[in-house]
Structures are given as C-alpha cells and as structure tokens.
Amino acid sequence: MQTLLGSTELQYAMMFTLQKIDRIRLEDFKPFFNDLPVDPYIKGKYRQRRLSRFKVSSDEVVKLPHGHLFQSKNYNPLVGDMKREYAELDDGLIQLVEFKKLLFAFSDFCKLNSVALEVGVHQIRTSCSPDNFGNPAPEGIHRDGTDLIGIFAVDRENVEGGETHLYRNRKQDPVFKQVLNPGELLLVNDREFFHYTTPIKPLTEGIGTRDVFVLTCPSLIED
Template identity: 55%
Template sequence: MQKSLTNKRFNCLTDYALETINAINLDRLTYFFGNLLSDPYLKEKYRFRRLSRFQIVDNKIIKLPHNYLFQSKKYNPLLGDIIREYPEIEDELIKLKDFAKIVLEFSEFCQLCSDSNEIAVHQIRTTTSAWQTGQPAPEGIHRDGVDLVGIFCVNRHQIEGGITSLYRSKNDPPVLSKILNPGEFLIFNDEQFFHYTSAITALRSQLGIRDVFVLTCPGLLPPAN
C-alpha cells in the first residue's frame, strides 16, 4: 500500500493520504463544536451535527444554498433512502482561516480525483459516557457513494477507541488502522476504499468527545425527482 504525503504525488486509484496540517488553531475550531445540535435521525443522542456545501472559486470557499443529505441503502443500510436535513455550519466558523485551510487542502485532492467542484463539510461531534458508547460510524464498514472522502480530526477528549480503518473490500483485512489524532487529515478515494471508525468509550467515567470534519466531493443530494 502506498501512502501519499503530498497531493502532487497522489494516485487516485491506489493511494490514501495521511497528513498533518500545520499552523491550525484546533482550540478555536473546537469551540464551535459545542454549538452543534443532536442528530435527530439517531435514536441514541450521542451524535451532534451540522452540514454545509461549498464551491472553490479563485482559491476561496463560496458557501452554497441550503440543501438536504441523501444516501441510498446501498451505501447506508441504517439511514439510507431517507432525505435528511441538518443545520448549516455557523458563519463565524466558516470565516476562520483555519477552516478555510482544511477545505482548500481537500479541494486540491478533489481537483485530481473528481470532476465536481462541490465539497460537502459535515461537522460532527460524537460523545460517550459511562452509560453510552459513541458510534462514529453506526452504519458499519461502508462507502459513502462519492468520489473522495476526507476525515480531519479536530479534538479527542477523555476517550479510548475511535480507530479509523480503510479496506479494499469488506472481507479483506484493513490496509490502514489508526487513531486520527487532532490535526491529522485522512483523504481517500471512496470508490477504492471502504471505511469505518470504531466505537469510542469514555475514560474515568467522564464525558468523552470526538470532533471531526468529514468532507466529501461531491456532496450527497437527494434525487431530482
């Protein structure tokens, strides 16, 4: 397995990229995760979420109008064939240079591996406690049904677990299994790799938190009809 460290050497068919983006104020980003609303589509209230879509124009991120999220059951057996709606990412967060760095870094890979100029950014907090395990990927090992996926870790607080794995197929051993630490960015071709992040559990009976941005190119819109 090749592991690409720069997008200039990235092969969309064979590689995944694992990077650390320097000079990002993670504490500033983490602040905005405290304002997320619980995911209404999960019975257990351990996940909190916002979603916005963007285009890149002249190396600047342009926010697109509000829209919905849709995946078929082929890709999401848990919440597939449901038109979902989430609040938009807060404008104050979008204005941060730290946020723009993440989106623009992902867009460079999208230019190599996708014909789309649309990037969806999912802002997700998964929590865990003494009485509740947190499931970052309750749908199991899966694909998203897009060209490219990026997972940027913002924060891990008082947790164990949360191992992110990539697989060539659901029946093969993983080609990568790693805890993504704050500041690390994993980018991969969704058509080439299945992915999964294992459950998180709380340390010392305290509230545990995992904050990530999940970026996709393109977004996942409902069918036109």
C-alpha cells in the same frame, strides 16, 4: 503530498493518504463544536451534527444554498433512501481563515481525483459516557457513495477507541487502521475503499468527545 503510511500500504498511496496539517490552528474550531444540534436520525443522542456545502476555487470559498443529504441504501443501510435535514454550519466558523485552509487542502486533493465542483462539510461530535458508548459509524463498514472523502480530526477529550479503518472489501482485513489524532487529515478515494471507525468509550468517569470534520466530494447534498 506527504504520506505517513506504512511500507505495506505504499501501493495505495495514490488512493489514500494521511497528512498532519500543522498550519491549521485547531483552537479556533473547538468553540463551534459545543452547540451542535443532536443528529435526529441516530438513536441514542450521542451524535451531534451540522452540514453545509461549498464551491471552492483556487482562492475563494463560496457557501452554496441549503439542501438535504441523500444516500442510497446501497451505501447507507441504516438511514439511506431518505432526505436528511441538518442545520447549517455556523457563519462564524465559515468565516474563519483556518476553515478556509482546510477546504483548500481538501480541494487540492479533489482536483487530482474528481471532476466535481462542490464539497460537503459535515461537522460531527460523537460523545460517550460509561453507560453509553459512542459509535462514529453506526452504519458499519461502508462507502459514502461519493468520489472522495476527507476526515479531519479536531479534538479527542477523555476517549479511547475511535480507530479508523480502510478496507478494499468488507471480507478482508483493513489495509489501514489508526486513531486519527488532532490535526491529522485522512484523504480517501471512496470509489476504491470502504471505511469504518470503531466505537469510543471514556478513559475516566464522565463524558468523552471526538470532534471531526468529514468532507465529501461531491457533496451528496441535493436541493
């Protein structure tokens, strides 16, 4: 697995890694970020989101039945201990060959580090304006409460900020901090690291957007 980590971080390479995935056409994803529903659980209406879960085998991606997202307050003090309902990913997106490539790439990492049989896919747009900065991680420095996570950057339009950090614990400096550029996939062992992404603001007047897929294994989705 190719790593882009610096020399001081190589000791963690088996627990997190950053890949540039050139074989995925990002343009195919972009139209599906334009009609995401607003996340009703976050104040400010700056985050839009869809969510689905899948079983991924060596050559097949199967969408699983709808469920609700649930995290303990131990992991998400902002909206934990509640059932959260989100719209499913668009069928057109799920049918894309590029989407399946992304799930296969994440599944390969999961097979090495987890016994879970399903993954969750969060499709998220964070928006910002001069009067309303967007916060990709309103819960602060946190773990998701799963085995593994993947953050795949699809697009950044008219934004600065949005730097992703990884921490061994909340009281230490981050062992990784970098803006994820389009086409980059950060894979993280959620049992070992806390993560956080800094707020975004527009580079120029107008709206800015940051589009990502966040993948989890297990999915954190319950019936």
